[in-house]
Amino acid sequence: MKARVFVRPKPSVLDPQGAQVRRALEGLGYREVTDLRVGKVLELTLEESDPARISTRLEEMCRKLLANPVIEEYSWEIEGLVSRGEWH
Amino acid sequence: MKFGVVVFPGTWSDCDFHYVIGEVLHQPVEYVWHRERDISKFDCLILPGGFSYGDYLRAGAIAGRSPLVEVLPDFIDKGGLVLGSCNGFQILCEAGLLPGALMRNECLQYRCQWTHVLVENVETPFTRACRPGQVLKMPISHGEGRYYADQATLAQLKAQNQIVFRYCTETGEIVREANPNGSIENIAGVCNTDGAVLGLMPHPERASESQVGGTDGLVLFYSVLGSLVQEGSFQASR
Numbered sequence: 291m292k293a294r295v296f297v298r299p300k301p302s303v304l305d306p307q308g309a310q311v312r313r314a315l316e317g318l319g320y321r322e323v324t325d326l327r328v329g330k331v332l333e334l335t336l337e338e339s340d341p342a343r344i345s346t347r348l349e350e351m352c353r354k355l356l357a358n359p360v361i362e363e364y365s366w367e368i369e370g371l372v373s374r375g376e377w378h
Numbered sequence: 379m380k381f382g383v384v385v386f387p388g389t390w391s392d393c394d395f396h397y398v399i400g401e402v403l404h405q406p407v408e409y410v411w412h413r414e415r416d417i418s419k420f421d422c423l424i425l426p427g428g429f430s431y432g433d434y435l436r437a438g439a440i441a442g443r444s445p446l447v448e449v450l451p452d453f454i455d456k457g458g459l460v461l462g463s464c465n466g467f468q469i470l471c472e473a474g475l476l477p478g479a480l481m482r483n484e485c486l487q488y489r490c491q492w493t494h495v496l497v498e499n500v501e502t503p504f505t506r507a508c509r510p511g512q513v514l515k516m517p518i519s520h521g522e523g524r525y526y527a528d529q530a531t532l533a534q535l536k537a538q539n540q541i542v543f544r545y546c547t548e549t550g551e552i553v554r555e556a557n558p559n560g561s562i563e564n565i566a567g568v569c570n571t572d573g574a575v576l577g578l579m580p581h582p583e584r585a586s587e588s589q590v591g592g593t594d595g596l597v598l599f600y601s602v603l604g605s606l607v608q609e610g611s612f613q614a615s616r
Contacts, residue, residue: 303526304560306484355443358436358472360479361526 291336292369293348297357298329298377332356341371352378379603381407382420384466386441388433391426391463394583399424402586403599412444422459422602423450425466427519427581437480437522438465442472450475459503459602460575464520467567467577476568476577477535478527484560488521492591493558493580495543495566496550502542502573507601513550514543514594516580518558523579525561525568535568543567543578 299305305327312326334351338344348366357364363377383395392409399407410417417423430441441447447469450460454475462470470476483489494515497508508514527535535541543566547556557564559579567578582595 302528303481304484306486306560307482310486355435355439358439358479360471360477360528361481 291339291344291371293334293336293344293366294369295332295334295348295352295356295364295366296329296377297332297352297362297364299327300361300363303361329362341368344368379405379421380419381405382410382417382423383407384410384412384423384425384446386412386428386430386444386469388428388430389426389465390428391465391581391583392428394581395424395426395463398583398586398595399599402596403603405603410446412441412446415445415449417446417449417453417458418456420453420458422461423453425460425462425469426583427464427466430465430469433522436468436472438468438470438472441465441469447473447475454570454574458574461504461598461602462575462577463581463583464518464523464579467579468522470575470577475575476570477531477540478525478565478568480522480579481524481526482522483520483524483558485558488519489523489558490519491517491558493518493566494546494548494550494556495578495580496546496552497542498544499539499542499569499573501539502569502576502601503604504569504573504576504598504601505542506604507597511550512597513546513548514580514585514597515548515592516582516585516595517591518580519584520559520579523559523561525559525565525579527562527565532562535565538571540568540571541565542569542576543580 308327352364497512544564582598585592585595
């Protein structure tokens with residue numbers, strides 16, 4: 291089973307990297323980008339097929355390591371099955 | 379007082395700390411591999427700077443979940459002291475032993491330079507040999523040193539006197555120009571609620587011999603040793 295975890299900086303956190311990337315896009319002529327923030331995607335391959343169990347353990351992985359709750363929020367999806375939807 | 383210098387894969391300031399503690403201060407010091415869970419023989423553990431685990435995922439994230447770091451709360455409960463510098467500070471925040479987080483420098487540049495910090499709390503075991511308002515000159519060397527804490531955490535830090543160092547000018551003014559990385563309110567170092575755990579981005583171990591440009595870093599070690607410096611010789615209180 292494959293899962294994807296998305297991590298992004300919390301809205302209240304300054305993202306100078308995102309700001310710089312936006313400026314770089316502007317320099318290439320894409321002036322319509324008013325804001326840009328950089329996050330990351332982690333792709334997991336899991337030896338587990340029970341969606342409920344995957345959900346529980348993915349949540350734990352996110353909270354314990356994959357995202358730093360002080361500065362980041364996360365969401366995840368299990369390929370083809372469940373999408374967590376909202377960010378935490 | 380027995381010092382332990384913790385080594386993670388990718389740590390690099392371990393040698394400098396070991397050298398200063400062992401060769402400059404002539405104190406018992408050992409390297410401790412990050413998998414060691416029996417740390418009872420140490421009085422003070424140092425988490426040095428470097429790029430543990432290549433800063434993968436987030437700086438200090440993986441090291442913050444090491445076996446040794448997992449037993450640090452117990453070590454601290456039993457009276458142990460912990461000093462984290464640079465990557466060590468990042469590790470302590472990632473482990474939840476210090477509040478807040480360190481992020482990419484606001485200027486996006488890696489900053490390797492001398493800085494000045496104002497000592498705001500002289501009651502911690504690491505700063506009790508300092509005068510209130512003393513300015514220390516120490517170098518920094520980091521790309522992710524911007525200290526961040528949300529407003530609620532910041533209010534707590536202030537209320538509990540946990541802000542230990544702030545970036546300042548040579549004359550102790552806390553201004554934006556003296557802030558090398560965009561840290562909130564120029565915060566360069568914080569401690570936990572009882573002061574036994576200190577994290578700071580600057581490198582005291584690189585400001586402990588005049589040959590390298592300054593000795594202000596020594597005062598942190600002197601504080602820990604609870605010592606008095608008299609005419610070039612000093613006595614440890616333990």
